[in-house]
Amino acid sequence: MKFSKEIKASVIALLAIVILITGINFLKGNSFFGGDDIYTAYFPNSGQLMASSNVTLDGVEIGKVLSIKSNPKGDSLHKVKLTFNIHNSHIQLPKGSYVEIGSLDFFTKALIVHLPSTSDGTFYKAGSTLPGKLSVDVVSQVKAYADPISQKLQTMMLSVDKMVGSLATFWDTTATSEIEGSLKQVKLTIAKLGKVADELQGFVATEKAQFAKIMVNVEAITLNLKKSNDQITAIIGNTKKITDELVTADFKNTILEAQTTLKKFNTILDEIDRGQGTIGKLVHDDKLYAELVATNKDLQNLVTDLEAHPERYVHLSLIGGKTKGLQLSKKNEDKLIRILDSLPQ
Numbered sequence: 001m002k003f004s005k006e007i008k009a010s011v012i013a014l015l016a017i018v019i020l021i022t023g024i025n026f027l028k029g030n031s032f033f034g035g036d037d038i039y040t041a042y043f044p045n046s047g048q049l050m051a052s053s054n055v056t057l058d059g060v061e062i063g064k065v066l067s068i069k070s071n072p073k074g075d076s077l078h079k080v081k082l083t084f085n086i087h088n089s090h091i092q093l094p095k096g097s098y099v100e101i102g103s104l105d106f107f108t109k110a111l112i113v114h115l116p117s118t119s120d121g122t123f124y125k126a127g128s129t130l131p132g133k134l135s136v137d138v139v140s141q142v143k144a145y146a147d148p149i150s151q152k153l154q155t156m157m158l159s160v161d162k163m164v165g166s167l168a169t170f171w172d173t174t175a176t177s178e179i180e181g182s183l184k185q186v187k188l189t190i191a192k193l194g195k196v197a198d199e200l201q202g203f204v205a206t207e208k209a210q211f212a213k214i215m216v217n218v219e220a221i222t223l224n225l226k227k228s229n230d231q232i233t234a235i236i237g238n239t240k241k242i243t244d245e246l247v248t249a250d251f252k253n254t255i256l257e258a259q260t261t262l263k264k265f266n267t268i269l270d271e272i273d274r275g276q277g278t279i280g281k282l283v284h285d286d287k288l289y290a291e292l293v294a295t296n297k298d299l300q301n302l303v304t305d306l307e308a309h310p311e312r313y314v315h316l317s318l319i320g321g322k323t324k325g326l327q328l329s330k331k332n333e334d335k336l337i338r339i340l341d342s343l344p345q
Contacts, residue, residue: 036063036085036086036087037089038083038084038085038126039083039099039124039127039128039129039130040083040084040129041081041082041099041132042071042077042078042079042082043078043079043082043132043133043134044077044078044079044080044134045079045080045134046080046082047101047102047109047135049101049109049110050068050109051067051068053065053110053111054104054110055084055086055111055113056112056113059104062086062087062088062091063084063087064084064085065082065084065111068080068081069083082099082101082111092123093113093115093123093130094116094120094121095119095123095124096116096118097115097116098114098131098132099113099114099130099131099132099133100134100135101132101133102135103135
């Protein structure tokens, strides 16, 4: 079957159109046959990202950046609108995902997709807007790190320049002569230090003999202490024995006996205070005291009268005359004599 030239031309034209459309889609970042999921995101600026840049996930390309447009009506965080697609239909973006404009290396920019560590099972639908984040590129980081260092270096170079100028001004013939004089003084000082070292060496040699004598005396004292070691040990043993005897003495029984004696004494004092017993009655009974005083007074009067007039009470007759006065028996006479002897003279 033969085709006419018109049919061949039509087929070629259709194929050319399909190839053209496919190429345009490919250049735009779409798949050959289309049907990709398209998403949007907003950023403060483009971060030097270009259209048709790669969209990566874990370092693997999964899509392309379709367009980057200015968004004048947006706030400071939504000044740039970015549209991108995902070629792989098996890749879904769970809620919590976000995209970041970052650097894959020193020269290549890309849109990096970050998935959340956990997911609740819900996903962004095609056409949804994902949160966008703009990372600081390597050049900016290096610049931020290098700028302070550069400023410090400039300040240091100015200081070094001033110091070199000051040295150049100072370093003249006068300064040279002053340095030579200082070196001479240093030499003199070193010579004096050598003399002092010699004197110290002589002093040490002199005192070395004295130190040796002192050590001999210390050794003699140590030997004496060693010889007296047995005596010191015996003294310490006696002291320990005395201490042990004091510790083991029967202090408990002694204290108990003292407590018993004090209790008895307190009991006697309580009885006296209550008027019990002879001493208690004597202390508390004023009448008994008055009677004792009166009896003592009568007794004193009796003794006084007996000394003055003994014939009234005792009459002794050697010849057998009449007996006068009071007749006392032998027992009463002895009793009376004992009373008289007990009286104070």
